Amino acid sequence: MTVDIRSFTLRADPYCDVINITDEVQSQIKKSEIKNGLVNVHVSGSTGAISTTEYEPGLVKTDIETFLEKIIPYKEDYAHHKTWGDHNGAGHLRSFLLGTSETFPVQNGKAILGTWQQIIYIENDEKSRTRTIYCTIIGE
Amino acid sequence: MTVDIRSFTLRADPYCDVINITDEVQSQIKKSEIKNGLVNVHVSGSTGAISTTEYEPGLVKTDIETFLEKIIPYKEDYAHHKTWGDHNGAGHLRSFLLGTSETFPVQNGKAILGTWQQIIYIENDEKSRTRTIYCTIIGE
Amino acid sequence: MTVDIRSFTLRADPYCDVINITDEVQSQIKKSEIKNGLVNVHVSGSTGAISTTEYEPGLVKTDIETFLEKIIPYKEDYAHHKTWGDHNGAGHLRSFLLGTSETFPVQNGKAILGTWQQIIYIENDEKSRTRTIYCTIIGE
Numbered sequence: 001m002t003v004d005i006r007s008f009t010l011r012a013d014p015y016c017d018v019i020n021i022t023d024e025v026q027s028q029i030k031k032s033e034i035k036n037g038l039v040n041v042h043v044s045g046s047t048g049a050i051s052t053t054e055y056e057p058g059l060v061k062t063d064i065e066t067f068l069e070k071i072i073p074y075k076e077d078y079a080h081h082k083t084w085g086d087h088n089g090a091g092h093l094r095s096f097l098l099g100t101s102e103t104f105p106v107q108n109g110k111a112i113l114g115t116w117q118q119i120i121y122i123e124n125d126e127k128s129r130t131r132t133i134y135c136t137i138i139g140e
Numbered sequence: 141m142t143v144d145i146r147s148f149t150l151r152a153d154p155y156c157d158v159i160n161i162t163d164e165v166q167s168q169i170k171k172s173e174i175k176n177g178l179v180n181v182h183v184s185g186s187t188g189a190i191s192t193t194e195y196e197p198g199l200v201k202t203d204i205e206t207f208l209e210k211i212i213p214y215k216e217d218y219a220h221h222k223t224w225g226d227h228n229g230a231g232h233l234r235s236f237l238l239g240t241s242e243t244f245p246v247q248n249g250k251a252i253l254g255t256w257q258q259i260i261y262i263e264n265d266e267k268s269r270t271r272t273i274y275c276t277i278i279g280e
Numbered sequence: 281m282t283v284d285i286r287s288f289t290l291r292a293d294p295y296c297d298v299i300n301i302t303d304e305v306q307s308q309i310k311k312s313e314i315k316n317g318l319v320n321v322h323v324s325g326s327t328g329a330i331s332t333t334e335y336e337p338g339l340v341k342t343d344i345e346t347f348l349e350k351i352i353p354y355k356e357d358y359a360h361h362k363t364w365g366d367h368n369g370a371g372h373l374r375s376f377l378l379g380t381s382e383t384f385p386v387q388n389g390k391a392i393l394g395t396w397q398q399i400i401y402i403e404n405d406e407k408s409r410t411r412t413i414y415c416t417i418i419g420e
Binding site for chain 1: 141142143145178180182183184185186188211212218219220221222224229232233235237239240241243278
């Protein structure tokens with residue numbers, strides 16, 4: 001039984017960039033040489049998020065953005081903007097809602113996912129960001 | 141310290157079937173013989189979800205469905221529908237929002253839950269589905 | 281490799297009290313003497329929730345409350361209220377949506393978080409509550 005904390009970086013566009021990180025996560029699991037256990041995928045930061053979806057243009061370029069914009073619009077006048085002069089209140093609320101990590105079972109050296117299920121990073125901030133994604137693999 | 145990846149299947153009705161899987165998860169933990177650690181409950185698939193609630197008819201037959209239908213209605217014309225000719229854009233968005241796994245502490249061979257807190261599977265797809273639920277137990 | 285299930289209690293006000301529990305979680309990790317692995321932060325109960333945000337008054341006193349009240353208002357007539365004569369249907373739906381746990385990587389004896397990212401407890405119930413927060417640390 002062992003633990004391996006690995007990480008990689010990505011560059012994300014502002015306002016709901018959705019990036020498929022499945023291959024990178026699977027590659028980190030492979031490098032850890034852990035065959036069975038769990039992988040926790042985490043972004044450190046309060047305006048990023050981790051989830052899963054079918055990675056096809058309709059969902060990741062349009063539907064996710066339209067849905068999040070409907071319930072947490074970027075242009076609203078959030079109280080957060082008055083605290084620091086920031087303009088990313090919507091980004092904070094989106095990350096609060098979606099969460100900044102997901103945990104998956106690892107079997108035979110791979111994260112278990114559905115056929116159409118991809119691990120995604122969602123950028124909620126209003127500026128381009130370089131993000132560190134942590135893959136913590138625990139198992140044997 | 142050991143890891144045990146166990147699974148069971150369930151049959152779910154379309155359009156927001158909410159199934160109480162608490163007993164099945166507790167039973168899988170018992171079979172693992174792990175007394176203290178974590179259990180990750182995961183559905184592989186991009187139109188299922190895992191969460192918790194008080195499992196009583198008002199919440200699981202009406203309130204959850206009404207809430208999800210308000211923010212992500214099934215009848216909307218999602219971009220996803222144009223990609224494959226599918227009609228389950230809402231199902232994908234609901235799973236993206238709710239997440240496909242939850243992780244719980246395990247103490248004395250049982251997942252720690254509140255008195256009224258049950259582990260639930262939520263079916264978001266528009267067809268009946270047979271689903272595999274993974275219970276990954278890590279501990280000693 | 282070892283596991284340590286630790287807990288602490290907090291007192292929360294009703295209707296969207298948001299409490300910064302980061303220092304308490306970091307303190308529990310330190311007491312466990314585990315240096316590298318994972319920490320699962322969990323509230324047992326179906327009307328509490330765990331997430332992260334930048335802990336500043338605009339977000340935690342106004343924006344989170346306004347957002348949750350918009351999508352899941354407390355004053356609506358939920359079916360849950362008819363089952364037991366309770367009035368906390370909104371509280372249950374908010375916890376169902378946000379989730380009752382989050383899992384973070386632990387490195388050098390600390391949970392990895394962004395500079396502005398704090399771990400928060402959200403009270404969704406309509407009464408003051410004393411809550412037990414579990415910190416399950418697995419690693420070496």
